[in-house]
Amino acid sequence: MRLALQQANITLGNTKSNPAVGCVIVKNDCLISAGSTGVKGRPHAEVNAINSSKKNVKNSNLYVTLEPCSHYGRTPPCVKKIIKKKIKKVFFSIKDPDERSSNKSSKQFKVNAIKVSIGINSNKIKNFYKSYILYKRQKLPFVTCKLAVSKDFFTIDKKNKWITNQYSRSRAHLMRARHDCIITSSNTVIADNPHLTCRINGLESLSPSRIILDKRLRISVKSNILKNNYKYKTYIFYNIINKKKLKSLKDLGIKLCKIPVDSKGNLNLIKVLNKAKELGFSRIFLETGIKLSTSFLKKNLVNDLKIFVSDKKINKNGLGNIRKYFKLFLKDKKGIVEKINLFGDKLLSYEIK
Numbered sequence: 592m593r594l595a596l597q598q599a600n601i602t603l604g605n606t607k608s609n610p611a612v613g614c615v616i617v618k619n620d621c622l623i624s625a626g627s628t629g630v631k632g633r634p635h636a637e638v639n640a641i642n643s644s645k646k647n648v649k650n651s652n653l654y655v656t657l658e659p660c661s662h663y664g665r666t667p668p669c670v671k672k673i674i675k676k677k678i679k680k681v682f683f684s685i686k687d688p689d690e691r692s693s694n695k696s697s698k699q700f701k702v703n704a705i706k707v708s709i710g711i712n713s714n715k716i717k718n719f720y721k722s723y724i725l726y727k728r729q730k731l732p733f734v735t736c737k738l739a740v741s742k743d744f745f746t747i748d749k750k751n752k753w754i755t756n757q758y759s760r761s762r763a764h765l766m767r768a769r770h771d772c773i774i775t776s777s778n779t780v781i782a783d784n785p786h787l788t789c790r791i792n793g794l795e796s797l798s799p800s801r802i803i804l805d806k807r808l809r810i811s812v813k814s815n816i817l818k819n820n821y822k823y824k825t826y827i828f829y830n831i832i833n834k835k836k837l838k839s840l841k842d843l844g845i846k847l848c849k850i851p852v853d854s855k856g857n858l859n860l861i862k863v864l865n866k867a868k869e870l871g872f873s874r875i876f877l878e879t880g881i882k883l884s885t886s887f888l889k890k891n892l893v894n895d896l897k898i899f900v901s902d903k904k905i906n907k908n909g910l911g912n913i914r915k916y917f918k919l920f921l922k923d924k925k926g927i928v929e930k931i932n933l934f935g936d937k938l939l940s941y942e943i944k
Contacts, residue, residue, distance in 0.1 A: 592684055592711040595654045596719060598627040598636065603719075604769035604874050605630045605797055610657055610687075610723040612636035616644060616678075618651035635660065637669040641676055649677040656716050658683045658709075661699060662691035670696050673705070680706040684716040688727040725894060726873045731864050735770065735895040736877040736884050737763060738913065742901055745909025746881050758933040759899040763878075764789050766897065768797040770876035772867060776883045777805035786815045787878065788823060799876065800824040802867060804858050804883065808836040812843060820844055826870070828863055860890055881911045888916070893943050896921075902935040 598613025605611070609632030616624040623646045626639030634642075637659055641648055659669040659681065673681060681700055686709070687693050697707045717724070722733030739755045740746055748754050767773060768789040775787060780803055788798040800823060801816060808829050810817070816825060817840075826846040840847060848866055853859040867875060877887055887893050921941060929940035 592654050592656070592682065592716070594622070594625065595656050595684075596712070596716060598625050599656045599719065601627045602630055604771055604799070606632040607771060607871050608632065608726070608873050609635075610720060612655060612657045614640040614653065614655040616640050616648055616651050616653050618646060618648070623651065624648070633666055635666065635669050638666075638672055641672060650679045652680045652682065653678050654682045654711075656684050657720065658685065658687040658692060658694075659696050660687065660689075660692045661695045662689075664691075668692075670699050674699070674703045678705060680708065682708045682711055684709075684711055684713050685720065688720075688724045722874050722894070726868075730868070731861075731892075732772075732868050732873050732875045733894050734864070734875045734877055734887065734892055735766070735897060736887060736893045737766060737897045737899070738881075738884060739763075739899040740901065740913055741903060741905040741909060743904040743906065743909065744912050744914040744917075745905045746911035746913055747909065748905050749908045749910060751908075754905070755899045755901045755936050756934060759901075759936045759938065761791065762931075762933060762938060763899070764791050765794070767799055767876055767878075768794045770799050770874040772800045772802055772870075772872040772874070773876045773878050774802045774804065774863070774867070774883075775877075775879045777803060777807075777809050778882065779879045780805075780810045780814055780816055782880070784815050786819060788819065798823050800826065800870075800872070802826045802828060802863075804828050804863065806830045806852070806858050808833045808840070812836075812839050817843055817845060828858060828866065830858060857886070860887060860892055864892065881913055881916070885916055888943075891943075896941040896943055898939045898941070899933070900937045900939060902937075 594615045595613040599611045603611040606628045612628045614626050614636040624640045624644035626636045626643055628636045637655055661668045661670040700707050725733050741754050773787050787801050805827050828848050828850045830850055830852050850858045850862050928942045931938040
């Protein structure tokens, strides 16, 4: 099952609204095949594992991280494929939270004399699927908020572009590849002119789509993030109409979505996430400044908080201190679930419950 989980990790964040699933097949105590959910969600892991096997899978054991689907969607159910191939025993870790398949496969397997075992490594795998489970139960995408701060909690260095080291920045690129969409603000685009792509050799194609929250359509059409729109889909969520700017953005192929504002005149973040889900996104990477990040935190819309902490202090050259926000948002629900040393820098992961 650990090998199956490794397979699931391969396409995490790149399977659209479908879960990233891993599957391995064992016969005569030998691993004969492995598969993961395809990019964009199809084919499913079980189908990939069965089809890629060079040996006959009859009477083999199949290990899969999530309960095999038993409903008809855009593809036939994996349960049917498993039954047809006469697999002897199926091990899956957790039941599918999708109501169309939840707790339905076991009965079909048993009717066809296929043994079933449920629950191996379930705690670890349930944690792996926390974004998928949340997406199915609460109907909003899973949001990971990333911040980079100095040792004295500043988010901006007036003299240097980077606060953290190259290892922290590379880890942030890897995080981008594990999400299907980045949300940022027009303030961040104007101030930093970022590309917001995954610039790790071999993972460039896994760069997520980008959503820019730009209520007044302020960003320049010459921004870096708009220049590579032909490679990576870019959406602008706006509210105030500027016909000339709308035309210029449409000519660049930018997708435009008008979003209602909240009582304070800002884009309504619930509507933003609902629209993101409507567009097919389930794992959001919030990579922006302190203002938008804290707005998401205030409304309890963040599920995971990733804080990169530099080993250096900025002192008088620092702006945007987040120390007070730590106390405000993480009190009574703070829990470091992971701490990673990045050659001086630290990555702290918090689970927001």
